[in-house]
Amino acid sequence: MIQFLRSLLATAALLVMAAAFAQPVEIVYWQYDYATRIDAMDQLIERFEAENPDITVRQETFPYDAYQQQVAASLPAGQGPDVIQLFYGWLPTWQRAGYVEPLPEQYFDTAELDEVFVPMAQAGKINGQYYGLPTAVRSLALFYNADMLREAGYEEPPATWDEFIEIAKALTEKRGPRFTRVGYGFAPTGQDHHLVREVLTRQFGTPPYNEDLTEVLYDSPEGLAAFEFYTSWATEHEIGVTSFVPGTDGYRNGFIQLENIAMIIDGSFAIGSVENGAQFDWRVAELPVLEEGGVKANFGSYWMNGLTPNAFEDERTLEAAAKFLDFVTQPESMELWLEVVGELPARQAMVDDSELASDPVYGPFIRSLAYATATRFVDETAQRDLMVRAMDRVILEGVDPAVAWEEAAQADQALLDQFSR
Amino acid sequence: MSTALDRERRRHRRSRLSLGQRELIWAYVFLAVPLVFFLGIRIWPALQSFQLSLFTWHVDPAQREYIGFDYYRELLSESRFHRALLNTLLYTVIIVPVQLALGLAIALLLQSVDRFRPFFRAVYFSPYMTPAAAVAWVWGWMYSVNFGIINTFLIEWSIFWENLGLPWLAIPPQPFLTDPSQALPSVAAVVIWQHLGFQVVIFLAGLQGIPRTFYEAARIDGAGAWALFRHITLPLLNPVMVFSIVISSIASLQLFDQVVNINFTNQGGPLDSTLTIALYMYQEAFGRFRMGYAAAVTVVLFLLILVVTVVQLRLASRKVEY
Numbered sequence: 001m002i003q004f005l006r007s008l009l010a011t012a013a014l015l016v017m018a019a020a021f022a023q024p025v026e027i028v029y030w031q032y033d034y035a036t037r038i039d040a041m042d043q044l045i046e047r048f049e050a051e052n053p054d055i056t057v058r059q060e061t062f063p064y065d066a067y068q069q070q071v072a073a074s075l076p077a078g079q080g081p082d083v084i085q086l087f088y089g090w091l092p093t094w095q096r097a098g099y100v101e102p103l104p105e106q107y108f109d110t111a112e113l114d115e116v117f118v119p120m121a122q123a124g125k126i127n128g129q130y131y132g133l134p135t136a137v138r139s140l141a142l143f144y145n146a147d148m149l150r151e152a153g154y155e156e157p158p159a160t161w162d163e164f165i166e167i168a169k170a171l172t173e174k175r176g177p178r179f180t181r182v183g184y185g186f187a188p189t190g191q192d193h194h195l196v197r198e199v200l201t202r203q204f205g206t207p208p209y210n211e212d213l214t215e216v217l218y219d220s221p222e223g224l225a226a227f228e229f230y231t232s233w234a235t236e237h238e239i240g241v242t243s244f245v246p247g248t249d250g251y252r253n254g255f256i257q258l259e260n261i262a263m264i265i266d267g268s269f270a271i272g273s274v275e276n277g278a279q280f281d282w283r284v285a286e287l288p289v290l291e292e293g294g295v296k297a298n299f300g301s302y303w304m305n306g307l308t309p310n311a312f313e314d315e316r317t318l319e320a321a322a323k324f325l326d327f328v329t330q331p332e333s334m335e336l337w338l339e340v341v342g343e344l345p346a347r348q349a350m351v352d353d354s355e356l357a358s359d360p361v362y363g364p365f366i367r368s369l370a371y372a373t374a375t376r377f378v379d380e381t382a383q384r385d386l387m388v389r390a391m392d393r394v395i396l397e398g399v400d401p402a403v404a405w406e407e408a409a410q411a412d413q414a415l416l417d418q419f420s421r
Numbered sequence: 422m423s424t425a426l427d428r429e430r431r432r433h434r435r436s437r438l439s440l441g442q443r444e445l446i447w448a449y450v451f452l453a454v455p456l457v458f459f460l461g462i463r464i465w466p467a468l469q470s471f472q473l474s475l476f477t478w479h480v481d482p483a484q485r486e487y488i489g490f491d492y493y494r495e496l497l498s499e500s501r502f503h504r505a506l507l508n509t510l511l512y513t514v515i516i517v518p519v520q521l522a523l524g525l526a527i528a529l530l531l532q533s534v535d536r537f538r539p540f541f542r543a544v545y546f547s548p549y550m551t552p553a554a555a556v557a558w559v560w561g562w563m564y565s566v567n568f569g570i571i572n573t574f575l576i577e578w579s580i581f582w583e584n585l586g587l588p589w590l591a592i593p594p595q596p597f598l599t600d601p602s603q604a605l606p607s608v609a610a611v612v613i614w615q616h617l618g619f620q621v622v623i624f625l626a627g628l629q630g631i632p633r634t635f636y637e638a639a640r641i642d643g644a645g646a647w648a649l650f651r652h653i654t655l656p657l658l659n660p661v662m663v664f665s666i667v668i669s670s671i672a673s674l675q676l677f678d679q680v681v682n683i684n685f686t687n688q689g690g691p692l693d694s695t696l697t698i699a700l701y702m703y704q705e706a707f708g709r710f711r712m713g714y715a716a717a718v719t720v721v722l723f724l725l726i727l728v729v730t731v732v733q734l735r736l737a738s739r740k741v742e743y
Contacts, residue, residue, distance in 0.1 A: 069706075069707040072706065072707050072710060072712070093710045093711075096710070097479055097480060097710045097712070098479045098480035098481050098484060099480055099710070176576060177576075177593070177594055178567045178572070178594065179567050180567070188687070189687050241566070241599075242599065243565070243566070243598070243599050245565075245567075245568070246562050246564075246565050247558075247561070309480055379709060381704070381709050382709060388687060389692060392601075392687075392690065392691045392692050396599060396600065396692065397692065
């Protein structure tokens with residue numbers, strides 16, 4: 001009897017083990033809700049599952065506005081994703097609260113990653129460890145309505161900021177006290193806070209922060225000049241107003257649909273929307289510089305794929321998650337992402353030998369990558385807010401730019417201090 | 422064997438309860454279900470959030486550090502929190518009395534019309550049924566400096582009077598949501614507009630509850646319209662008013678939806694001029710992942726609502742003499 005039971009037990013144990021091995025591991029992937037991104041990821045998952053029949057990947061998405069909220073609530077409850085897409089600027093706050101883990105050394109070689117990815121990917125590192133890798137990167141460029149420019153007698157996009165102001169002025173129209181068309185679509189909460197912090201400050205001669213992210217450097221005459229220059233577009237030159245078209249993407253909608261904004265500065269992620277919506281001759285140009293041959297600067301950014309504590313639950317899940325993360329950052333995946341979403345590849349070799357550099361639309365963005373920096377944020381939300389506040393103080397309240405700029409720098413320094421503590 | 426005996430005993434015990442007692446037990450059983458739900462979904466998380474506010478935040482509970490009342494101390498010195506607190510009180514001070522006065526006035530007017538009353542009631546109530554996000558979005562466009570219908574009207578209005586040679590009647594276009602000093606009242610107006618219908622319905626129900634005979638008797642004694650209102654309507658509406666004040670105060674203190682949605686680009690802006698405590702809490706929790714700190718904010722908001730409600734109930738439900 002006992003003999004029989006023992007053999008039964010052994011068989012059962014074997015069966016269970018076999019089932020466990022045969023059972024595919026399921027991992028969950030999260031990103032925010034954006035049609036082309038979901039589509040691209042679906043295709044990548046299909047390819048990945050074909051290569052790895054023992055792994056299934058479930059993609060779940062949430063509206064952008066509710067994304068961080070979902071993440072914040074799910075992970076502490078032990079729910080949610082194993083692999084997750086996050087904006088690189090969120091990393092410090094997420095890492096502090098334990099929402100992402102460093103990529104395990106047994107699957108990812110830091111030295112190799114340093115080599116093959118574009119330099120801005122290093123913003124995904126904390127204390128020398130990578131917390132995630134990009135499938136694609138983005139940079140900024142000037143989108144312009146070539147029909148409008150031509151109508152005002154300009155065949156070429158502006159190469160310098162002075163030309164930019166001149167063209168924008170010529171295209172701005174008012175009826176009575178109200179603007180009916182603006183030369184530039186102001187977007188303080190859109191890309192303008194990056195434009196000032198990362199592009200204009202560098203062009204005027206100062207990086208925004210020091211190397212180890214302990215000190216605000218834009219609090220200098222050069223930095224102030226950059227800020228004064230930006231605010232003068234609204235206060236002195238009146239080439240536009242903030243909230244000209246209401247809504248989050250008002251500046252983009254005004255450019256694409258309402259055709260009452262001649263130029264906007266936006267990321268490569270906007271290419272898809274413009275392509276689908278614009279009914280006019282739209283074009284893209286590299287960001288202007290101060291003077292011919294002057295310093296070029298751009299803001300690079302990306303969404304990175306990271307691993308949550310969920311992925312570390314057991315060895316099989318971790319292996320599957322690491323495999324998937326590796327897969328979505330391979331050159332073939334980047335090609336697909338570029339094709340479907342329109343975002344630029346994140347591997348240096350692909351950027352270097354890309355035919356895209358001469359593409360009329362992608363070209364300006366690809367060329368910008370060579371001199372783009374991804375700002376090292378400590379708290380992107382708070383750092384964006386203080387920059388927007390400085391702009392509002394000057395443009396809406398008429399405060400002296402020097403005062404508003406100093407306030408921003410102090411608030412920013414306080415955040416840096418808090419973080420390095 | 423013993424089980425059968427037990428069952429027998431139990432049946433005996435049960436049969437000793439009267440029908441009324443048994444009904445009572447069932448009533449409590451049924452009441453216990455929502456109570457458990459309420460305790461689990463409302464009270465327990467509320468207590469938890471107090472606990473959260475004493476710890477730094479981390480996904481892994483083992484890594485949360487106890488910091489006592491540090492977050493509360495930080496709150497007190499945080500100027501954005503001061504601003505949120507002040508704004509929230511301002512919203513309440515604007516919204517509650519205006520809503521009450523308008524709601525009562527419209528209910529009285531509706532009470533006095535016979536025709537189309539259901540139609541008017543539906544018209545006033547419809548904004549209340551519209552999602553706050555949609556309301557905020559449409560008003561955001563109406564307030565727009567360059568495209569909004571309100572400013573279009575102001576401009577046409579001004580041109581009209583200037584043409585008539587009366588320029589002092591002209592009103593220049595207003596910045597509304599883009600001006601830090603106008604943004605808060607502009608948002609408050611939207612909230613008032615949206616919730617007005619609810620107040621109207623509540624007051625209509627209250628008015629209908631006042632016996633006609635009181636008015637008839639007073640009229641025979643020679644009371645005028647004002648006297649009727651002052652000495653019959655107002656005192657008898659007191660319970661309804663208390664309810665209305667408490668409900669709209671709580672809603673104003675928790676204001677969130679309209680503020681978030683009316684100014685998508687800069688929530689709570691410009692320059693924090695429309696920021697509320699609820700929104701501030703949301704931004705700290707889900708924008709900056711500072712759950713502990715945000716929990717401290719919710720505790721303060723909870724206490725604030727508690728104090729305001731208790732004070733209102735004390736003041737407003739004093740015995741009324743007729």
